[in-house]
Amino acid sequence: MRWVVLALSAWVGAQFAVGTDLVEVYATVTDHQGRPVTALGCDDFEVRENGVAQRVVTFALGDFPLSVAMALDRSWSMAGRPLAHVRDAARAFLAELRAEDEAMLVEIGSEVETVVPLSRDRAALLAAVDTLEPWGSTPLHDAIIQCLDRIAAARGRRALVILSDGLDRYSRASADEVRARARGAGVLVYPVVLGAVASPLMADLAKISGGRTIRVEQTADLARAFTDIAAELRHQYLLGYEPPRGAGGWRTVSLVVKRPDLVVRARSGYVAP
Secondary structure, X not given: OOXXXXXXXXXXOOOOOOOOEEEEEEEEEEEOOOOEOOOOOHHHEEEEEOOEEEOEXXXXXXXXXXXXXEEEEOOHHHOOHHHHHHHHHHHHHHHHOOOOOEEEEEEEOOOEEEEEEEEOOHHHHHHHHHOOOOOOOOOHHHHHHHHHHHHHOOOOEEEEEEEEOOOOOOOOOOHHHHHHHHHHHOOEXXXXXXXXXXXXXXXXXXXXXXXXXXXXXXXXXXXXHHHHHHHHHOOOEEEEEOOOOXXXXXXXXXXXXXXXXXXXXXXXXXXXX
C-alpha cells in the first residue's frame, strides 16, 4: 500500500486508470486451512482509511509484476547442513517465480551485501546461491533497513523474504527504527525464522506490511516455507483507491472481506506525503 502515480498500461489482463494518484492495497485471502481464495470480486471487499469507507477504483488478482529481495543469513551459526538447506530453499523459491518477476539476492553476514542486484537473470541468481558460504555475525536490524531501501524503488509489488536463525547482533539501528522504515516502505515483508528463538520484531514487520511470519524448526523444512511464500505472492489481490485530502503522516487502512470464514491480510497503513 503506497501513494503512487500508477502507469499500468503494460499490466496485462486488468483495466486501470493511468496517471491517477492511488493508494495500493495488496491483500492475501485464505480459508481457515490456509489455502488461498482466488474467486473474490471487488464487491467482496471493504476498504477503510482512518475509519472512513473508500471507493475502490482498481481491482485485480495476481496479474501484476513482482520485485522481490531474498535476504539470507549466512552467519557462522548457519555453517554446515543448515546453509546447504538454505541454498536448497533459495533455489526452490527462484524456481517458483514467473519469467517476468525480478529478484535480488542479499547475503547477511557481518556486512549486508547485495550479491545480485534486481534481475530476471535466473542463472546469475542461482550461481550466486551456489557460492553462499558462512561468514560473520547477524546485524539483523541494519540488514532489514538496507533491504527495504534497496527494494523500495522497484516497480510493481515489492516484497522482502528474509531468513535468519536468531536475534539481532551488533546493529546500529533499533527495532523501532526498523518498524518505522517498514511503515513507509510499502514492501511486503516475509520473515522466515529458523529455530525456537524469534524477535517480536519479525511478527511486527509482517503485520505492518501485510506479509506473514513463518517459523521453521528444522532446516530441512525451509524449502517448503519458501515455496509457500512464492505461491502466496502469486495469489494476491490489488485494490486501489484515491486517497482523501488532508495532512500527511501515518494513515491507518483496514481491509475486510465480507464473506464469512475467510482470513485477509493486508498492510495496516501508509505514510501520506
